[in-house]
Amino acid sequence: xxxxxxxxxxxxxWTAISRAGRLGAQFLTTAILARLLSPDDFGLVGMALVVLGxxxxxxxxxxxxxxxQRKKIEDPLIxxxxxxxxxxxxxxxxxxxxxxxxxxxxxxxxRLTSVMxxxxxxxxxxxxxxVQNALLQRSLAFNKLAKIELxxxxxxxxxxxxxxxxxxxxxxLVIQTISTVFLTTVFLWLQSNWRPKLKFDWLELxxxxxxxxxxxxxxxxxxxxxxxxxLLIGRYLGATALGYYTLAYQILLFPVQNxxxxxxxxxxxxxxxxxxxxxxxxxxxxxxxxxxxxFTFPLMMGAFLLAHPLVSVIFGEKWAQSAFLIQILAPVGAxxxxxxxxxxxxxxxxxxxxxxxxxxxxxSIVIVAFLVGIRYGLIGVALAYSVxxxxxxxxxxxxxxxxxxxxxxxxxxVLKLHLLNTLAMGLIIYTYLIFLSSHFSExxxxxxxxxxxVTAYLVSNxxxxxxxxxxxxxxxxxxx
Numbered sequence: 001x002x003x004x005x006x007x008x009x010x011x012x013x014w015t016a017i018s019r020a021g022r023l024g025a026q027f028l029t030t031a032i033l034a035r036l037l038s039p040d041d042f043g044l045v046g047m048a049l050v051v052l053g054x055x056x057x058x059x060x061x062x063x064x065x066x067x068x069q070r071k072k073i074e075d076p077l078i079x080x081x082x083x084x085x086x087x088x089x090x091x092x093x094x095x096x097x098x099x100x101x102x103x104x105x106x107x108x109x110x111r112l113t114s115v116m117x118x119x120x121x122x123x124x125x126x127x128x129x130x131v132q133n134a135l136l137q138r139s140l141a142f143n144k145l146a147k148i149e150l151x152x153x154x155x156x157x158x159x160x161x162x163x164x165x166x167x168x169x170x171x172x173l174v175i176q177t178i179s180t181v182f183l184t185t186v187f188l189w190l191q192s193n194w195r196p197k198l199k200f201d202w203l204e205l206x207x208x209x210x211x212x213x214x215x216x217x218x219x220x221x222x223x224x225x226x227x228x229x230x231l232l233i234g235r236y237l238g239a240t241a242l243g244y245y246t247l248a249y250q251i252l253l254f255p256v257q258n259x260x261x262x263x264x265x266x267x268x269x270x271x272x273x274x275x276x277x278x279x280x281x282x283x284x285x286x287x288x289x290x291x292x293x294x295f296t297f298p299l300m301m302g303a304f305l306l307a308h309p310l311v312s313v314i315f316g317e318k319w320a321q322s323a324f325l326i327q328i329l330a331p332v333g334a335x336x337x338x339x340x341x342x343x344x345x346x347x348x349x350x351x352x353x354x355x356x357x358x359x360x361x362x363x364s365i366v367i368v369a370f371l372v373g374i375r376y377g378l379i380g381v382a383l384a385y386s387v388x389x390x391x392x393x394x395x396x397x398x399x400x401x402x403x404x405x406x407x408x409x410x411x412x413x414v415l416k417l418h419l420l421n422t423l424a425m426g427l428i429i430y431t432y433l434i435f436l437s438s439h440f441s442e443x444x445x446x447x448x449x450x451x452x453x454v455t456a457y458l459v460s461n462x463x464x465x466x467x468x469x470x471x472x473x474x475x476x477x478x479x480x
Contacts, residue, residue, distance in 0.1 A: 010142070018146035019262045022153045029157040030250060033173070034315045036164040039243030043234065045173045046246040047107050048115050050230045052122065055092045057219045059085060059127050062212030064134040065347055069211070069272045073138075075197065077204040082131040082196040084205065089127020096120035107234055111170070118174055122181045129185035132192035138269055141191075148187040156180030214352035218343075221359035225366040229381050232374045241378055247315065248325035248382075252303055253333050259296055260340040263288050267341070271348035282406040285345070289338050290414045294468060296337035297415075297422040298457045302450065304330035305429045309446040321378070328382040332389045338415070339393070345400040358399055362392050417465040421457055428456040 034042075063081045067073060100116035136145050160176025168175070234242045267288055274280055303310070307326040311319050346355035366388045373384025398408045429449050437445045461469050 014142040014146040015262045015265050018149045021150045025153050025157045031314050039240045041170040043239030043243035044170050046242045047234045050227045059089050062215035066208040066212050067134040068138045068269050076201045079197045079199045080201045080205050083200050085127045085130045089124045092123040093120045125181050125185050129188040132188040144191045152180045152183040214356045217356045218359040221363040225363040228370050244321045248322040252326045252329050260337050268344050275348045278404045281404045286414050293415050293418040297418045300330045300334040301422050301426045309442045325382050332386050342400045349403045421460040424460040425453050425457040429453045
């Protein structure tokens with residue numbers, strides 16, 4: 001267990017470096033592009049990303065997770081999975097290219113046709129690297145993956161900004177994405193020692209079929225719940241409204257999801273290795289949830305209180321409407337930062353059938369909420385989503401916890417101090433904003449408020465949650 005813990009710690013370190021670098025590059029790139037491009041350009045790409053994200057589900061078909069979860073895996077199966085993924089990538093490219101005019105017609109946006117057709121090439125490109133990526137994760141080679149991801153996104157972001165400055169408009173966003181995908185695939189092949197053989201064994205594939213198809217079914221439903229808001233806003237409220245919503249989502253939920261993803265990416269292969277020991281599994285899961293909450297709870301409180309100066313200072317006044325959306329979605333971000341990790345329990349325990357059933361129920365609730373919310377504009381969509389997530393919180397944790405004999409109240413107990421410290425931090429920031437903010441500019445207010453918040457949070461933790469700080473220090477030493 002000590003060796004596994006050390007490998008997991010190193011994996012978290014490298015994945016965190018990668019995610020932080022990618023998040024930093026994404027945030028900086030978005031800030032720069034927001035000043036070079038219009039909300040309409042972002043909205044146009046946002047329309048395309050809904051369709052791309054949906055087709056992305058099928059390029060994998062749950063096979064990556066199956067490669068990681070299996071105790072033992074042989075080359076005939078790996079090669080068969082590779083050719084399956086390449087085939088689906090090619091089919092997706094053809095379907096998207098041919099169907100682009102229909103998608104553009106749905107959105108009443110003729111410019112979307114050429115954008116979608118160029119985006120179609122990403123499927124065949126990424127399909128060539130899926131197995132290599134899964135094998136590197138299975139072996140916990142996250143140092144290699146981190147270098148690959150950082151190099152690709154930095155190059156893509158630089159190219160996108162350069163093209164935007166040259167007046168390429170929406171095409172700067174398109175080429176940024178394609179170049180990142182292309183370089184990622186190239187580097188995956190260079191870093192992986194495995195090469196596909198000219199074999200396709202259907203009998204081997206059938207051994208993972210149930211696991212993979214149930215996971216794919218859930219991913220489809222999960223995608224719908226996370227993207228139907230984009231679809232409805234783009235269809236009924238237009239590209240500009242979708243631009244505001246997209247920016248708010250990227251600022252708020254993307255960082256939270258990335259923090260959770262750092263841990264999830266590493267912990268899935270780790271959970272798979274300890275899947276038969278429920279007691280140890282539960283302890284590790286609670287430790288992971290606590291660590292995530294330590295960072296995401298105060299981050300969401302800060303976003304809620306400082307949304308307006310944050311958007312104004314970094315992105316400009318033309319994006320002011322996004323600030324209201326950030327405030328509505330902040331509680332959702334805090335919940336989802338923890339909830340995003342429970343899917344790993346289903347997967348590691350091999351119960352993707354349970355995961356699919358939960359997806360059918362939860363997605364139904366979210367879709368109904370969005371259909372109600374769209375009648376009241378952007379604010380209505382955000383509020384409806386928040387209410388739906390609140391209602392789904394308890395069953396969303398309680399059901400998978402049964403698989404590892406863990407109680408929901410155990411999670412509440414672990415998160416209790418993080419919530420108290422976050423509220424203390426929020427009170428300090430709110431007091432500053434009420435009594436002192438009128439004396440300074442927005443830039444100074446943002447700087448001072450963030451500084452006060454971080455200081456208050458650390459001091460509060462030191463006073464009532466000192467053991468957590470000690471544990472994090474030990475983990476940090478283990479990382480390096």
